[in-house]
Amino acid sequence: xxxxxxxEGDPFGVHNLPYxxxxxxxxxxxxxVGVRLGDHVLDxxxxxxxxxxxxxxxxxxxxxxxxxxxxxxxxxxxxxxxxGWVTVxxxxxxxxxxxxxxxxxxxxxxxxxxxYVDFYASENHAxxxxxxxxxxxxxSLTPNWKHLPIGYHGRSGTVxxxxxxxxRPAGQRKAPTDPAPVFGPSVRLDIEAEVGxxxxxxxxxxxxxxxxxxxxxxxxxxxxxxxxxxxxxxxEYVPLGPFLGKSFATSVSAWITPLEALEDARVAPPxxxxxxxxxxxDSAEEPGGYDLRISVSVNGHVVSEPPFSTMYWTAAQQLxxxxxxxxxxxxxxxxxxxxxSGPEERQRGSLLELTWNGRDALELPDGKRTFLEDGDVVTLxxxxxxxxxxxxxxxxxxxxxxxx
Amino acid sequence: xxxxxxxEGDPFGVHNLPYxxxxxxxxxxxxxVGVRLGDHVLDxxxxxxxxxxxxxxxxxxxxxxxxxxxxxxxxxxxxxxxxGWVTVxxxxxxxxxxxxxxxxxxxxxxxxxxxYVDFYASENHAxxxxxxxxxxxxxSLTPNWKHLPIGYHGRSGTVxxxxxxxxRPAGQRKAPTDPAPVFGPSVRLDIEAEVGxxxxxxxxxxxxxxxxxxxxxxxxxxxxxxxxxxxxxxxEYVPLGPFLGKSFATSVSAWITPLEALEDARVAPPxxxxxxxxxxxDSAEEPGGYDLRISVSVNGHVVSEPPFSTMYWTAAQQLxxxxxxxxxxxxxxxxxxxxxSGPEERQRGSLLELTWNGRDALELPDGKRTFLEDGDVVTLxxxxxxxxxxxxxxxxxxxxxxxx
Numbered sequence: 001x002x003x004x005x006x007x008e009g010d011p012f013g014v015h016n017l018p019y020x021x022x023x024x025x026x027x028x029x030x031x032x033v034g035v036r037l038g039d040h041v042l043d044x045x046x047x048x049x050x051x052x053x054x055x056x057x058x059x060x061x062x063x064x065x066x067x068x069x070x071x072x073x074x075x076x077x078x079x080x081x082x083x084g085w086v087t088v089x090x091x092x093x094x095x096x097x098x099x100x101x102x103x104x105x106x107x108x109x110x111x112x113x114x115x116y117v118d119f120y121a122s123e124n125h126a127x128x129x130x131x132x133x134x135x136x137x138x139x140s141l142t143p144n145w146k147h148l149p150i151g152y153h154g155r156s157g158t159v160x161x162x163x164x165x166x167x168r169p170a171g172q173r174k175a176p177t178d179p180a181p182v183f184g185p186s187v188r189l190d191i192e193a194e195v196g197x198x199x200x201x202x203x204x205x206x207x208x209x210x211x212x213x214x215x216x217x218x219x220x221x222x223x224x225x226x227x228x229x230x231x232x233x234x235x236e237y238v239p240l241g242p243f244l245g246k247s248f249a250t251s252v253s254a255w256i257t258p259l260e261a262l263e264d265a266r267v268a269p270p271x272x273x274x275x276x277x278x279x280x281x282d283s284a285e286e287p288g289g290y291d292l293r294i295s296v297s298v299n300g301h302v303v304s305e306p307p308f309s310t311m312y313w314t315a316a317q318q319l320x321x322x323x324x325x326x327x328x329x330x331x332x333x334x335x336x337x338x339x340x341s342g343p344e345e346r347q348r349g350s351l352l353e354l355t356w357n358g359r360d361a362l363e364l365p366d367g368k369r370t371f372l373e374d375g376d377v378v379t380l381x382x383x384x385x386x387x388x389x390x391x392x393x394x395x396x397x398x399x400x401x402x403x404x
Numbered sequence: 405x406x407x408x409x410x411x412e413g414d415p416f417g418v419h420n421l422p423y424x425x426x427x428x429x430x431x432x433x434x435x436x437v438g439v440r441l442g443d444h445v446l447d448x449x450x451x452x453x454x455x456x457x458x459x460x461x462x463x464x465x466x467x468x469x470x471x472x473x474x475x476x477x478x479x480x481x482x483x484x485x486x487x488g489w490v491t492v493x494x495x496x497x498x499x500x501x502x503x504x505x506x507x508x509x510x511x512x513x514x515x516x517x518x519x520y521v522d523f524y525a526s527e528n529h530a531x532x533x534x535x536x537x538x539x540x541x542x543x544s545l546t547p548n549w550k551h552l553p554i555g556y557h558g559r560s561g562t563v564x565x566x567x568x569x570x571x572r573p574a575g576q577r578k579a580p581t582d583p584a585p586v587f588g589p590s591v592r593l594d595i596e597a598e599v600g601x602x603x604x605x606x607x608x609x610x611x612x613x614x615x616x617x618x619x620x621x622x623x624x625x626x627x628x629x630x631x632x633x634x635x636x637x638x639x640e641y642v643p644l645g646p647f648l649g650k651s652f653a654t655s656v657s658a659w660i661t662p663l664e665a666l667e668d669a670r671v672a673p674p675x676x677x678x679x680x681x682x683x684x685x686d687s688a689e690e691p692g693g694y695d696l697r698i699s700v701s702v703n704g705h706v707v708s709e710p711p712f713s714t715m716y717w718t719a720a721q722q723l724x725x726x727x728x729x730x731x732x733x734x735x736x737x738x739x740x741x742x743x744x745s746g747p748e749e750r751q752r753g754s755l756l757e758l759t760w761n762g763r764d765a766l767e768l769p770d771g772k773r774t775f776l777e778d779g780d781v782v783t784l785x786x787x788x789x790x791x792x793x794x795x796x797x798x799x800x801x802x803x804x805x806x807x808x
Binding site (some may be wrong): 033039113115117120142143144147148150151152153154155156157160167169170171172174180181183205206208232235236237238239240241242243244245247248251275277278281321322324325326327328329330331404 | 518519521524546547551552554555556557558559560561562564571573574575576578584585587609610612633636639640641642643644645646647648649651653679681682683718725726728729730731733737774787790808
């Protein structure tokens with residue numbers, strides 16, 4: 001295969017180079033760091049060894065955690081080295097045999113997840129939820145929403161890689177008119193289309209991370225589907241927040257796109273309508289948003305195209321908020337943006353919003369949908385503007401619902 | 405020192421044998437599995453090696469995780485072996501030099517925490533909170549409280565061992581009358597006296613753990629102080645639950661008491677006032693409560709003695725609930741009982757309740773207290789009935805508040 005001849009316009013060209021972990025077909029129990037180029041995966045550790053690179057050790061591990069923990073200077077250095085390996089013609093004979101076709105490998109969870117936090121940063125999403133569940137409130141946002149990026153901890157042990165089946169969760173639910181809760185499989189199983197941010201460089205307890213230090217700590221991003229059982233969540237979540245309605249599974253893409261690949265996608269977040277406390281005030285910072293065009297499909301049919309550029313709170317603000325109380329970061333921490341919903345109906349990142357809490361079924365070629373049915377396959381994909389008009393693809397995240 | 409001559413009635417006698425991880429004075433960077441006996445710590449790995457035990461590998465690690473993951477049969481076997489090592493006279497000459505005085509060693513976080521979940525299982529605590537914050541509600545409990553053990557995920561990366569200073573967190577707070585939130589150090593920093601349960605045996609995604617399998621999965625318990633910044637929490641927690649009000653630090657005792665040491669402490673939980681769904685119905689199970697007598701002190705003065713036997717939801721019910729949606733367990737998962745509060749005023753496990761939200765200051769010998777001041781040292785200790793009238797001590801959890 002030709003590593004240097006990725007088709008013009010391929011969203012996984014040499015300007016992208018996302019990292020993952022794969023098992024080759026001939027060694028299915030091994031886990032190796034891979035770098036995607038087009039429809040192929042470079043065995044990065046083998047390449048480093050073959051070329052006598054000083055990064056052979058860092059890239060020769062079974063997860064990305066060592067690379068994540070190596071710090072932002074090393075991230076840049078490794079990326080520069082990789083770019084050379086796949087572009088300098090004299091490396092061709094060495095490098096070419098170290099590529100595997102994407103379809104031949106098994107993609108693995110690329111890093112060991114430390115803590116997982118989920119935010120709630122889309123104003124459109126939060127307002128839609130408020131209108132549905134608190135229709136009589138004067139404001140569809142809670143009073144704190146414009147002052148801080150609301151978030152909560154999720155279950156890191158059930159973060160799974162794209163392609164993993166999702167077992168429909170069972171649990172308690174209770175309609176307002178039911179005299180007592182009933183138990184059974186969730187009947188309101190939903191998608192949440194999100195972007196996940198992967199922390200590389202840790203921080204110390206008691207030492208907040210400032211807005212401007214975001215790029216020192218965050219290695220890259222992925223797509224994330226925060227599967228949600230709306231009926232379980234509705235009954236359990238007062239007063240301490242979501243628990244079993246979310247904890248059964250969270251899917252992430254197999255590829256982590258380094259922040260450096262997304263420099264051309266940076267955009268200013270929406271105008272801030274409320275003054276921000278200094279630790280969150282990004283008016284003097286570089287643009288904190290990303291112009292990511294997300295696509296949500298169910299069984300191959302696109303149901304929504306949420307624009308990430310509409311997110312009110314940025315990843316840098318979320319990081320600053322998450323640590324302002326002195327909470328430390330660890331290598332492998334993952335945080336989700338919250339459901340991405342744009343202002344248009346076809347830009348909503350959950351079925352809850354797309355069907356207005358089940359009222360308006362979606363008409364798909366294979367039938368109507370309010371919430372997910374067994375066998376449904378949900379896929380999130382995305383791209384961002386790259387250098388010179390190129391697109392930077394994010395790895396897709398897909399999952400099939402199976403009966404419990 | 406005399407390993408076999410622990411004073412009669414010592415709560416850390418041979419009937420207890422909790423596990424921890426320590427660094428000896430002469431090798432402060434090493435981490436070794438230790439077993440407490442009286443005021444001494446046995447270097448368990450060294451003992452196993454010296455006696456040619458098959459557990460030398462399991463006990464020769466820098467954390468308890470390998471032992472936790474070895475499963476309940478091995479837990480029993482190792483405990484039986486340890487009991488022999490410290491009681492059979494012929495081992496004395498080998499074992500005695502492997503003890504370190506407790507005061508000479510540094511105690512470490514005994515296991516790598518995977519996911520951390522905090523519950524809310526004391527009816528007295530939940531009713532006190534309801535009365536304070538929802539005084540007009542018909543019921544001081546939320547409608548779901550008697551149907552499921554309410555819980556949420558916390559931050560596992562900031563779980564620290566007893567003795568670690570706790571930096572006063574800063575954050576946003578907003579009194580109802582304030583026009584906008586203000587930022588600064590928490591002025592309502594609180595204690596939550598809890599018991600923590602440590603998961604050993606993992607489970608698979610999609611496979612709930614039944615009530616009766618509790619002892620196959622839970623290795624032991626510890627004391628836990630879920631430090632809480634009430635002002636930060638009050639402003640942030642609607643609608644997704646506690647986040648920065650809790651995530652700055654959670655302290656656990658250095659000693660994990662195996663469930664087998666607490667057989668004599670098992671008691672039936674309070675009578676269930678509402679019918680339970682089958683997966684939580686423990687009426688046909690062995691007693692799920694523990695008769696643990698907790699003591700909470702501030703700067704050496706006992707302010708409360710919460711009785712764990714009053715907890716409405718048991719650890720087995722919490723485990724069954726946490727996994728009923730198919731969420732998997734990992735070795736090192738930790739879950740807290742929730743604040744332990746008894747029915748009496750002097751049995752409340754938080755300053756929030758003891759001072760009724762700051763209204764009634766506690767009169768301590770060193771001054772009045774509503775919430776914690778810088779320099780305050782909080783210590784939780786506990787004991788349980790053991791065999792033949794002995795007491796089983798839980799390792800204390802202590803922490804000092806320092807300014808941020």
